[in-house]
Amino acid sequence: MSSFTVDEIYQWLEEVKDPEIPVLSLVDLGVITSIAIAGETVKIEMTPTFVGCPALDLMQREVTETLRAKGIHEVAITVSFRQPWSSDKISEKGKLALKKFGLAPPPSAEIFQDIDLLAHVACPRCNGTNTELRNTFGPTLCRSIHYCHTCKEAFEQFKPIH
Structure with a gap:
């Protein structure tokens, strides 16, 4: 019988951060889609944000290392x-x-x-909505670049994907 619970595992995986956005855990990003315990084995299901996610191997390795550090070997x-x-x-x-x-x-x-919602998103710095979409392609596939006319700052938006 295992000495850990699914809730504990979710809590431990809060430590595993998204490689591109280090303030966001894989749990909060919604990439960890299920956790099951079968004896001493923890089964994790992950759904990356994009099919060709270049950070997938790194995320899997960090999930495994984090759980092993907590005493889960399988x-x-x-x-x-x-x-x-x-x-x-x-x-x-x-x-x-x-x-x-x-x-x-x-x-x-x-x-x-x-589509107007994408062009005029609220600025994360000043909350102004006098913004414009400057480029649908940001530094990664999941981000776009915007400009705020209120605070005169460029910012990125995490794209909605549905």
Whole structure:
């Protein structure tokens, strides 16, 4: 019988940060899609934000190392695209972390109805909405570049993916 719980494992995996956004855990990003315990083996299912995510191997390695440091020696990670990742999987805590990091969080699928929402996102620095989309392609596939006319600063938005 295992001496750890699924809740503890989720808590421990809060330590594993996204390699591109180090203030965001894989749990808050919604990349860890399920955890199961089978005897002494912990089974983790991960769904990366993009099919060709270049950080996938690093994330898997860090999940395994974090759990081994907690005394879990049998870790089985499955990468699954059964249900595609969506930016709606980002937790509220994660959205706050994105904003504090200087990235505008993605809008919810419930309100994302219009491309205009992408062009005029709230600035994470001053909360101004007099912004414009400057480039749909930021430094990574999941970010776009915007400009705020209120504080005169460029900023990135984590793209909504639904």
